[in-house]
Amino acid sequence: MMDLRELYQDIILDHGRHPRNFRPIEHPTHTAKGHNPLCGDRVTVYLTLDADRIADVSFEGRGCAISTASSSLMTEIIKGKTLAEARELFAQFHAKVTGGEVHKLSEALEEDAERLEPLTGVKAYPARVKCATLPWHAFEAALKGGASEPVKTE
Amino acid sequence: MNDLAAAKPRAGVDPHVLRREFPIYRNNPGLVFLDSGASAQKPAMVIDGVAEFYRRDYANVHRGVYQLSQRSTDAFEAARETARAFLNAGDANEIVFVRNTTEAINLVAQSWGPAFMEAGDEIIVSDIEHHSNFVPWQMLAERMGAHLIVAPTRADGGFDLGSFEALLSPRTKMVAVVHVGNVAGAILPVERIVELAHAQGAKVLIDGAQAIPRMPVDVRAIGCDFYAFSGHKAYGPSGIGVLWGRYDLLAAMPPWQTGGGMITQVTAAHTEFQEPPHRFEAGTPDIAGAHGLKLALDFIEGLGREAIREHEEELTGYALDRLSRIPGLSLVPGGQRRLSVVSFNLDGVHPHDVGTVLDQHGVAVRVGHHCAQPLMDKLGIAGTVRASLGVYNDRNDIDRLAAAVEACREMFSR
Numbered sequence: 001m002m003d004l005r006e007l008y009q010d011i012i013l014d015h016g017r018h019p020r021n022f023r024p025i026e027h028p029t030h031t032a033k034g035h036n037p038l039c040g041d042r043v044t045v046y047l048t049l050d051a052d053r054i055a056d057v058s059f060e061g062r063g064c065a066i067s068t069a070s071s072s073l074m075t076e077i078i079k080g081k082t083l084a085e086a087r088e089l090f091a092q093f094h095a096k097v098t099g100g101e102v103h104k105l106s107e108a109l110e111e112d113a114e115r116l117e118p119l120t121g122v123k124a125y126p127a128r129v130k131c132a133t134l135p136w137h138a139f140e141a142a143l144k145g146g147a148s149e150p151v152k153t154e
Numbered sequence: 155m156n157d158l159a160a161a162k163p164r165a166g167v168d169p170h171v172l173r174r175e176f177p178i179y180r181n182n183p184g185l186v187f188l189d190s191g192a193s194a195q196k197p198a199m200v201i202d203g204v205a206e207f208y209r210r211d212y213a214n215v216h217r218g219v220y221q222l223s224q225r226s227t228d229a230f231e232a233a234r235e236t237a238r239a240f241l242n243a244g245d246a247n248e249i250v251f252v253r254n255t256t257e258a259i260n261l262v263a264q265s266w267g268p269a270f271m272e273a274g275d276e277i278i279v280s281d282i283e284h285h286s287n288f289v290p291w292q293m294l295a296e297r298m299g300a301h302l303i304v305a306p307t308r309a310d311g312g313f314d315l316g317s318f319e320a321l322l323s324p325r326t327k328m329v330a331v332v333h334v335g336n337v338a339g340a341i342l343p344v345e346r347i348v349e350l351a352h353a354q355g356a357k358v359l360i361d362g363a364q365a366i367p368r369m370p371v372d373v374r375a376i377g378c379d380f381y382a383f384s385g386h387k388a389y390g391p392s393g394i395g396v397l398w399g400r401y402d403l404l405a406a407m408p409p410w411q412t413g414g415g416m417i418t419q420v421t422a423a424h425t426e427f428q429e430p431p432h433r434f435e436a437g438t439p440d441i442a443g444a445h446g447l448k449l450a451l452d453f454i455e456g457l458g459r460e461a462i463r464e465h466e467e468e469l470t471g472y473a474l475d476r477l478s479r480i481p482g483l484s485l486v487p488g489g490q491r492r493l494s495v496v497s498f499n500l501d502g503v504h505p506h507d508v509g510t511v512l513d514q515h516g517v518a519v520r521v522g523h524h525c526a527q528p529l530m531d532k533l534g535i536a537g538t539v540r541a542s543l544g545v546y547n548d549r550n551d552i553d554r555l556a557a558a559v560e561a562c563r564e565m566f567s568r
Contacts (some may be wrong), residue, residue, distance in 0.1 A: 006513050039506050040523045040536050062536050064504035
């Protein structure tokens with residue numbers, strides 16, 4: 001049996017219980033809803049872009065410890081980043097949790113990627129991978145301007 | 155047929171003896187399986203019986219003049235007779251083979267609905283229905299300009315006959331309710347529901363998916379018009395289920411899906427259709443599945459449905475008592491009469507996280523909304539953790555569940 005404490009590390013429980021940037025943005029430049037039909041969980045991601053830089057990012061919704069912690073960590077990490085940097089981080093995170101090919105990140109992003117490391121424990125729990133990627137998919141959907149139809153994880 | 159088809163009559167339910175008949179336990183040592191409400195495990199007599207059928211008796215049905223086809227047809231029709239007897243229906247021609255409960259309900263909604271309903275009519279469902287007994291009626295109502303009315307259950311989770319009666323009127327054309335709820339196991343007073351509905355001229359369909367594997371069901375005693383169930387929740391194969399309907403109703407209903415096997419004559423200008431049940435069984439059916447369903451119903455009858463109910467009732471009571479002692483655990487109310495399904499939430503821990511922890515302890519439960527989002531909305535929750543019982547479960551399974559829930563609570567309160 002894998003030790004569940006590797007999945008539910010203190011940092012995840014902390015962000016799950018006390019999510020950061022858990023608030024709406026009144027006039028976001030981009031927003032999208034994420035929906036996991038399997039469990040009924042919903043997350044709304046709000047973005048304020050300043051040219052291609054993420055000036056502000058926040059989220060709202062209900063979810064499990066994994067998806068809430070993932071949303072919280074995502075908002076902390078991508079705030080202030082350029083869109084290209086945020087996408088690069090997501091690509092690597094996605095590859096790590098789904099078993100895809102992991103590319104090396106630019107040096108400047110290594111520390112941020114390390115902060116996402118605790119969440120990559122979901123790789124051992126295929127049914128829970130979607131919980132961790134849901135806010136990132138919503139982030140991508142927001143950039144595409146898809147604020148009308150909620151993005152689904154399956 | 156084959157030797158496995160003959161169920162040995164035996165009395166009582168002894169999970170320890172029974173588990174030896176379920177190969178899943180041999181192949182998954184230590185498994186605590188508490189998700190029979192989603193789909194039950196299969197006894198060897200069903201698994202082997204289906205394989206034997208393919209080895210000895212398989213051919214297409216109702217088609218060939220050769221002996222093998224006749225044997226296959228005989229087995230298929232014997233399964234229909236077993237299903238008839240199981241429901242105490244009057245006529246085997248009232249048994250329509252479908253894929254599952256969902257398909258049975260869709261058949262009635264799409265065939266009976268447009269033929270017998272008009273704009274302004276009303277359909278009543280309860281607020282604890284599975285999506286399969288909710289969405290087909292919602293779509294029918296939209297299509298016909300009719301109204302879908304949701305009858306509320308009481309705060310204790312039991313069916314509210316008073317409010318139901320108040321919702322009934324001559325506009326009510328269909329009442330579609332579950333026999334045993336899939337979220338909290340509430341047993342509905344179906345006989346009384348039928349009496350009240352019929353007094354207003356409405357028809358009644360009962361979703362028996364959860365009831366069939368665990369309690370006696372007599373459609374003539376209930377008095378309903380349609381009764382639907384799935385094989386896979388009743389220890390049988392997936393892909394086979396039954397719609398029972400009163401013959402005069404079935405005979406008045408137009409075909410649903412069309413094609414081979416359901417016609418008497420086809421010309422370029424016109425097609426004449428078979429009588430029920432074949433009218434509703436277009437195309438080659440799940441022949442071996444029907445035989446597997448027969449074996450599963452034989453398995454249940456061999457144990458005795460009263461004995462199964464007693465066993466699961468006792469265990470349900472034990473589970474409710476055991477779980478209610480866990481601090482921070484809240485049970486979803488299931489009324490005064492409930493069976494085999496227990497749903498709960500753990501304070502401050504999302505059901506998905508509970509499910510993952512339980513899985514690490516070898517305990518298989520269902521987490522989520524259980525295809526009952528209207529009920530989740532009413533309860534103001536995203537989902538629940540649900541443990542559901544089968545004939546192979548015992549008190550030790552419940553103790554292991556409770557211990558795993560305790561471990562989960564500890565981990566999330568650190």
